[in-house]
Amino acid sequence: MSTLETPPPVKMTRLDLMTGFMLVGLFGFGGIAASAYHVIVERRKWLSPxxxxxxxxxxxxxxxANLINMTTIIGxxxxxAVGAALALSGLISAPLFILVALAELHDRYAELPDVRAATLAAGAGAVGLTFGTxxxxxxxxxxxxxAVAFCALTFASIGVMRWPMLQTILVLAPFAAAAGFWRREK
Amino acid sequence: MTGNLLLKMAFIFASTALVSIGGIATMIPEIHRQAVEINGWMTNDVFVSTFAISQIAPGPNILLMSLVGWRVAGVAGLAVATLSTVVPTSLVALAANRAENRLARAAWYATLRKALPPIVVGLILASAFVTARVAVRDWLGVAIALGVALAINLTKVNPLIPLICAVVAGVIAGRLGFFG
Incomplete structure (x- = not known):
């Protein structure tokens, strides 16, 4: 079942797995990738770099989500499969509570000018985060x-034309693969 | 009624997640299209605050879907949105993990792996464009977005830091009367 060539280097109980990923979720303010590395590699030493x-x-x-997939695989x-389910629930549960609490808090004070400005600024900042990435x-x-052509086609279909993502990807991905294949054969 | 709504949401989130190559950020345009434009689950303003809150909160970025579910149908919506985003893709990850060695040798897999990144870049830029059109409303918004984009391009700081700077700048500008 496992594709790891060597047996896991550390003993890890199911509870460890769940609490470890709970830490990943809780530390993941603003970029969970860094917190995942910190907990999994540096702190608990479950995996080598x-x-x-x-x-x-x-x-x-x-x-x-990259991190959801990674959590599933490590679990x-x-x-x-039980490990995957435990790791995932550890990862998601605490952030979900915080999220709902934040949303309720926001809704209660949404009319305050400071909260309104903060939300708008966070929205614009999040756009910048996506754009920067x-x-x-x-x-x-x-x-x-x-590559530029496929990027532009995707951008125009999804961003400008607002075509449905499912169909767009199912059409574009085979063409991109074919183009890559054709170039290699040439 | 609610059952139908939940079923519809589950289908939309699951099918979109299954083609969201390159991470959850690529789902945002489709979620906006479905939640605001097609189904009218929320206004643009509510979508913007939902998006902003989900980006500030700790945790994986599927939280946007969870919060959309919460806005639409409370606890049941939260559960359905989260599970339909997470479970189908996790099953794919589980299968891929168990077939990894075979996958790594398959020619089609290598071809697809090479072919998809430009599409992913297109999706992420589309995501920025779509969210910019609803969430960036004035010159200060433009300045904040560009500032954050520059900061994460030029430095290796935790993205939360430019985000916090953005919020502080927004509140100060709001106090001074030219934002919000």
């Missing part, structure tokens, strides 16, 4: 005319 990178790489190519490697990736990834 190399193993962590490989699990993260797999999590990133799969659909869905599975140590304790199978996209720009950073673009610099590394858009290194050929084909």
């Amino acid at each position: 190399k193993e962590y990178a490989s699990v993260l790489g797999l999590g990133q190519v799969l659909p869905g 599975d490697r140590f304790h199978g 996209g720009a950073k990736l673009a610099r590394n990834i858009l290194n050929s005319p084909t």
Whole structure:
């Protein structure tokens, strides 16, 4: 079941797994990736930096949240499907409570000018976060005319035309793969 | 009625999550399209505050979906939104983990892995564009967004730090009477 060539280097009970990921969730203010690395590699030493990178790489190519995928995979490697479920519930439960508390607090005081300004600023800041991430990736990834073309097509379909994401991806991804394949064959 | 609503939401979130290559941020335009434009679950203003709160809160960024669910149908909505975003993609991750060695050798997998990143960049930029159109409303908003984008491009700080600076700047500007 596990694809880890060597047995897990550490003893980890199911409870450890759950509490560990609870810590990841709680420390994850503003960028959970850093807190995941901190807990999994540095603090609890469940994975070596190399193993962590490989699990993260797999999590990133799969659909869905990178960290959710990574949590699922680590849970599975140590304790199978049950481990995955425990790790996920550990990761999500505490942030969900904080989230709802924040939302209720916001709604109660939404009319206050300070809260309104803070929310608007946080929204604009979050846009900047997404844009900054996209720009950073673009610099590394858009290194050929084909890459730029597929990026632009995706941006126009989703951002400008507002076409449904499911259909857009199901159409664009095979074309992108075919283009990549054709270039390699040439 | 509520059952239908929950079922519809589960289908939308699960199917979108399953094609959200490159992370959850790529789902945001579709969630906005569904929640505000198609189904009218919330106004643009509520979407903006929901988006902002989910970005400030600690935890994985599926929290936006959870909070949309909470806004739509309370605790049941929160549970359905969270589970439908997490469970189907986690099952895919579970299967992929168990087939990793076979996957790594498959030619189609390597081709797809190389082909998808430009689409991911397009999705993330589209996400920034769509959220900018609803969440950035004046020049100070533009300045804040660009400031945060620059900060995370030029430095390696925890993204929460520029976000907190943005909030503080917004509150100060609001007090001075030109924001909010």
